[in-house]
Amino acid sequence: MYRTHDCGELRISNQGQKARLAGWVQRLRKLGGMTFIDLRDRYGITQLTIDEKAPKELVAIVETLGREFVIQAVGTVAERSSKNPKLPTGDIEILLEEIKILNASELPPFTIEDESDGGDELRMKYRYLDLRRAPLRRALELRHRMAHEVRKYMDSQRFLEIETPYLIKSTPEGARDFVVPSRIHTGEFYALPQSPQTFKQILMIAGYDRYFQIVRCFRDEDLRADRQPEFTQIDCEMSFVEQNDVLQVFEGLAKHLFKNILNLDFSDDFPRMSYSEAMNRYGCDKPDIRFDMKISEITNSVKGKGLDLFDSAEYVGAIVAENCAEYTRKQIDQLTEWVKRPQIGAKGLIYIKLAGNDVKSSIDKFYTPDELKTLATTVGAKGNDLILILAGTKKTTLPALSALRLEMGTRLGLRNEQLFKPLWIVDFPLFEYDEETQRYYAMHHPFTSPVAEDLPKLETNPAEVRANAYDFVINGVEIGGGSIRIHDAKIQRTMFKVLGFTPEEAEKQFGFIINAFRYGAPPHGGIAFGFDRWCAIFGGSDSIRDYIAFPKNNAGKDTMIDSPSTISKEQLDELGLRVSD
């Protein structure tokens, strides 16, 4: 037996006991005639102590130790003279009696500490060393715990976890597929799933009633920071449900996780906000509601006073930063530069500062103090507030106001990582109109059902039809989304018509699922959550990469194993493939 205890286990109550531990040398310190070794494993750190009067052989071995050596140590548990209250084992130490080097280690290329001195690339290449650091270990422990609690809850709600295939079929809609050449059927390809969408609908048609799966999905997109070519979803579907049934079950899941992972109670229902309210008051469909600072449209209140910026604008909107009237010229200039960056793209920033009865603004040439005060009242400003105003097209100004709002929230410390504000967004539009191709596209997918009361408008005014679709948002991050699917063949036909498909085209593109619908499809709907992102949010991080054991870098590469890489000519020949010159 390699060990009697792990490195996080021993306490003062074990005093006098003999213990055998195994782990990695985290730190070595010499003090007077004493040597202290911090021994680390997944469970904690225990201090081993040896003094110079120890047997020579023992001292000799200790002399050869280095950081990250794997050792086995035997000794007696003793009370420490100088205790370490930061460590659960900090009251004791082990007086070393035997030691064995199980494996030496070369000097790691970076420090294995909470804050490492290694750069991103180096730590990716030596991911096995980076993973030894406590923050990453805690991230993966959290992920394990999350997955386990998701499964516990889903099982308690009679959901069956059913594995769907990874070698499926490439479809032209949506993002780009990764494909897998078939050797047996040369010239043919499987595709890796972007999501198990059709399979989960098939499972409903097959009568499985409640399905879920924690499942890998694949998207061959051009990578951005924090996008991974493979990512994990909690994928769910239910039969004989309406929107409210789905929201209740999954609000239950979220509350279960808040309680069991973070020990947070949410007794009230999560708020539900319509897509249009989210867009109008927060400028985006995933508002961070940890703080207020809502957007007010003031287009009609500001026109006709000779300020061209406003007079020529399709849209003028404002946010109110409470008690920020003290902002200096320099701070305002900085904010102005910030909104003018290409990522935000505003032309400029207008401010109004309130200070008691005083009012100061970058537009006081065009508006009287009273007009400015009225405007302030309109947007709900008071006291020492600062009003920030952007103008332009509605399509660009709302997102810019949203970004400015989040930036101000961050600057004012209103976005506490320990505070969680979940939110449902509902009543999404069913369609998006694309100016370029002059046609409607399904905002979610072509099987998303319209809200019943909007059905009469489906053919006459598609733009105004709302979808039975919903997103789940925490702290401004979209964690999940789903919809009630169409199960009525007639509505489905109209849907395809609005989308510009002939019945033949629909059949060709969505063939086997349309076929399956002919044999008794129940009403059904579902949701999918981004598991990597949910873990990161719960871990208080905005990077998913730390919550994935072996992520790819921004170029889609795994530099640890050096993948992707070339394959042999024999492999290509067997697959009947040639790489183009």
Add this chain to the structure above:
Amino acid sequence: MYRTHDCGELRISNQGQKARLAGWVQRLRKLGGMTFIDLRDRYGITQLTIDEKAPKELVAIVETLGREFVIQAVGTVAERSSKNPKLPTGDIEILLEEIKILNASELPPFTIEDESDGGDELRMKYRYLDLRRAPLRRALELRHRMAHEVRKYMDSQRFLEIETPYLIKSTPEGARDFVVPSRIHTGEFYALPQSPQTFKQILMIAGYDRYFQIVRCFRDEDLRADRQPEFTQIDCEMSFVEQNDVLQVFEGLAKHLFKNILNLDFSDDFPRMSYSEAMNRYGCDKPDIRFDMKISEITNSVKGKGLDLFDSAEYVGAIVAENCAEYTRKQIDQLTEWVKRPQIGAKGLIYIKLAGNDVKSSIDKFYTPDELKTLATTVGAKGNDLILILAGTKKTTLPALSALRLEMGTRLGLRNEQLFKPLWIVDFPLFEYDEETQRYYAMHHPFTSPVAEDLPKLETNPAEVRANAYDFVINGVEIGGGSIRIHDAKIQRTMFKVLGFTPEEAEKQFGFIINAFRYGAPPHGGIAFGFDRWCAIFGGSDSIRDYIAFPKNNAGKDTMIDSPSTISKEQLDELGLRVSD
């Protein structure tokens, strides 16, 4: 709300209550003036009843119903006059008051019954209909339950479930990889994992101590019956362990599953059998020990009596079929034909029948009755037993005897599907010698550690070195296998030497994992279980296909979605690939 109860829920205690159900029409029967509808969902079947005196509109709708229509029904729970004891809901029926067709169904191409009239191919194409049959539903429910219990046990033993990547690197050793062309890095490929072997070892080096994952694996092999290109493993690894630690933890897992899935208690330790005993006494490395009928080698007992079949044989072995002396000439002839089939490949079958003091044999020209009786005693035969003997090379005769033993076990009803006999096979050889290439190959993989006491023979007599490797077998089916890995760099170097690798070749082929070993690798070992197969065994089936929701056929095709299939020229161009002519 679509339903107040599911179709398996109502009992006599609900009598008089109003209930709303939704589901599929399983059967429609008319009897006198009554119509009976069996309404089915995942949870059961409930009988709906309507008589001719019901409102016309209601009768009219019922008239239009067909099999597999999806309906919603409202009515009052009543006691049945003729109860059905086979159904949990068999004491009641619903007196129909309202009915709504949620979706019609075309006539299914085969019957949705426990025994369907549809052929394999048709049922694969309409998998969503096949999945409605109760045996498949029970199989997937069992699978869900199994996975859930695996996770519960592993979590209780402090294992972390950690997801490893699916887009990894192709390696030349082992079976053929499925590859995934990279678009961003044209000409380069990812590979789909055959198993997470290197990643789980990396996780041990990273200090994660106890890892598991229920994970999909991929092998591009020529398919045989019951092989799937994608399959699921329970993949596990532990640090600071010796073989016995691993066996104990996973014997615990098996006992947990036996108890919680099948309600079977196993208080005793599972037997452990050496590879050599398994080969010598059962003719294979995965013996079915639900019955005895062990193989006895009688090579030396039968030689020199002038029977060329024996005299020229390298090996002669026998099994004893108890109380089978009554076997007729015809039965023996049949068995003889059976062993002569190419799959078995025996040249012939020798028998000895005991009947009290009498003895009858196909070789009584060469052996006296006393000699035959002595032989019978040697192999442990008595009473009315039948001795069956095969001869030839050891390499071909032992497997033939194994097959014959299993066949006799089946014919004699000794292989009860409800009886479970788990078994560990240990002490596998470390190497296999390949005559063709005249070199040793690692029987498991090059990181499998040798048994300590055999270490001195590693270079001098590799063939006799046993591995710290083990297989888990239930009822003659290999469910899992694993090993303690090498963590000592010196032994690893010797291992590569015996396998004929230069250090450079080893570095090239196993590069990054060898590198990882330089930074403090703990002693570690693990195991992987075939999850599909384990589910099938527990379900009492020998086909894994029913335990996979969407399996591929024997040609690796998913005929439901028609995959693999061709992709567009644009997709190929983006990947920089051409299909060879």
